Amino acid sequence: MExxxxxxxxxxxxxxxxxxxxxxxxEKSMRDDGELGTLGPCMAALKTKPVDPSIQQWESVKGExxxxxxxxxxxxxTTLHDRITATDSTMLKVFYYAVVVMAVAIAxxxxxxxxxxxxxxxxxxxxxxxxxxxx
Amino acid sequence: xxxxxxxxxxxxxxxxxxSEREIRDIVDAVLQGDTEKFxxxxxxxxxxxxxxxxxxxxxxDDAMDVLQECFLRAYRALSSWKGKARFATWLHRxxxxxxxxxxxxxxxHHEKRITxxxxxxxxxxxxxxxxxxERRTPxxxxxxxxxxxxxxxAINQLRGMQRRCFILRxxxxxxxxxxxxxxxxxxxxxxxxxxxxxERLRQLLKEG
Numbered sequence: 001m002e003x004x005x006x007x008x009x010x011x012x013x014x015x016x017x018x019x020x021x022x023x024x025x026x027e028k029s030m031r032d033d034g035e036l037g038t039l040g041p042c043m044a045a046l047k048t049k050p051v052d053p054s055i056q057q058w059e060s061v062k063g064e065x066x067x068x069x070x071x072x073x074x075x076x077x078t079t080l081h082d083r084i085t086a087t088d089s090t091m092l093k094v095f096y097y098a099v100v101v102m103a104v105a106i107a108x109x110x111x112x113x114x115x116x117x118x119x120x121x122x123x124x125x126x127x128x129x130x131x132x133x134x135x
Numbered sequence: 136x137x138x139x140x141x142x143x144x145x146x147x148x149x150x151x152x153x154s155e156r157e158i159r160d161i162v163d164a165v166l167q168g169d170t171e172k173f174x175x176x177x178x179x180x181x182x183x184x185x186x187x188x189x190x191x192x193x194x195x196d197d198a199m200d201v202l203q204e205c206f207l208r209a210y211r212a213l214s215s216w217k218g219k220a221r222f223a224t225w226l227h228r229x230x231x232x233x234x235x236x237x238x239x240x241x242x243x244h245h246e247k248r249i250t251x252x253x254x255x256x257x258x259x260x261x262x263x264x265x266x267x268x269e270r271r272t273p274x275x276x277x278x279x280x281x282x283x284x285x286x287x288x289a290i291n292q293l294r295g296m297q298r299r300c301f302i303l304r305x306x307x308x309x310x311x312x313x314x315x316x317x318x319x320x321x322x323x324x325x326x327x328x329x330x331x332x333x334e335r336l337r338q339l340l341k342e343g
Contacts, residue, residue, distance in 0.1 A: 036305065039333055042340065043305060046283050051195040053185075061199055062177050065206045069170055072211065082211035 153179055158222045166214055173213075177206055180223055184230050187307035191234050193283055205233040220316065227309075227317045231302050238298075241284070242291035289339035297332035300325050 036043055053061070072078075084096045122129050153161075153175075164172045181202065188201035209229050216225050290298055296318065303314045304325075315322045 035329065036333065039336060039340075042282065042286065045279060046193060046286065047190060048193055048279070050186075050189045051198075053195075058181065061203065062174055062181070065177060065203050066171070066174055068203070068207055069173060069210050072207065079211055082208045083215050 155218070155221060159218055162213060162216060162222070165210075170210075173206075173210055176209075176222070176226075180226055181206075183223070183307075184226065187227075187230055187234065187302070190306040190308070191237065191302065193279070197237070201230075201233055201237050204236075205230045208233060224313075224316050227303065227307070227313075231299050231307070231317070234302050234306070235298060238287050238291050238302075242288045285340065286336075289336050292339055293332050293335055296320075297328045297335065300328040301332040301336075304329055 080096055080100060084093055158176070158179075161172050161175055165176075184202050184205050185198060188198040188205075189195075192198045192201060205226070209226055212229065216222065220228075290301060293301065299318055300314055303309050303317055304311070307314075309317070311322050311325055315325045318325060318328075
């Protein structure tokens with residue numbers, strides 16, 4: 001048994017008990033590829049028998065996906081986020097992020113110009129401040 | 136040691152294969168507003184995405200959440216599929232990114248728990264975990280859950296491509312060739328990423 005195949009886990013099992021120590025260890029992976037080596041037992045311990053959904057359950061999940069699709073709105077940022085998710089191209093990701101940064105910069109500049117204009121107008125004619133704001 | 140292969144257990148429900156041309160037609164129809172046709176893409180590929188999601192999450196609810204999120208993202212990004220890669224390859228790319236988001240969420244949750252050291256909450260969680268689990272001892276379940284948390288926390292610390300390749304290869308059970316197609320690089324590069332990922336994970340698990 002190799003030392004690498006030992007993975008100690010410490011956690012409390014009951015409030016009144018001391019910290020419990022469990023050592024998960026196993027022989028070298030029995031997977032066909034044998035690639036995982038000493039990580040094999042660790043991964044094998046995680047792989048449980050899957051819940052095999054019935055046709056009804058699949059239909060229900062499919063129905064939920066289709067319902068959410070029907071209800072979904074294509075916001076600018078949602079679409080952009082999903083496009084970023086769908087690509088592994090660094091250039092495209094940089095492009096998408098640049099679009100987001102530009103959109104934020106344009107919005108910030110617009111707000112800054114508005115505030116600047118307001119301050120200018122208010123300081124020029126303080127007597128008519130309310131009228132200027134309401135205009 | 137058993138290595139459950141979800142694909143084998145649910146293959147009897149698999150939908151008939153469609154050619155890339157047929158898939159292109161469906162995608163075009165969906166893009167033109169016939170959203171119902173997206174259901175056919177779901178029928179075609181849900182098993183493979185579920186396999187990855189199940190191996191990663193280890194529970195039905197989370198696996199279904201990952202699956203649903205993946206198909207929703209695919210729908211919203213559908214116009215960006217130009218047909219350069221096979222549709223299944225493209226969908227796997229989305230699945231692995233959805234899985235990475237899940238891992239980040241879980242790792243954050245794990246960190247909060249560690250830093251919070253809320254023992255009472257942890258005891259409660261372990262007890263609730265043990266309730267209603269058939270033919271498994273509570274300790275085994277808690278053990279497995281803790282191991283999953285630690286592994287997910289460690290995977291979260293891998294570099295981008297290492298993490299992506301590791302998920303596709305060992306949670307998605309995909310052959311190297313397919314991982315290479317999805318990741319968009321050669322098999323040799325994938326092998327290097329996987330090697331480094333395994334080394335780093337071993338190191339992280341030892342340190343953890």
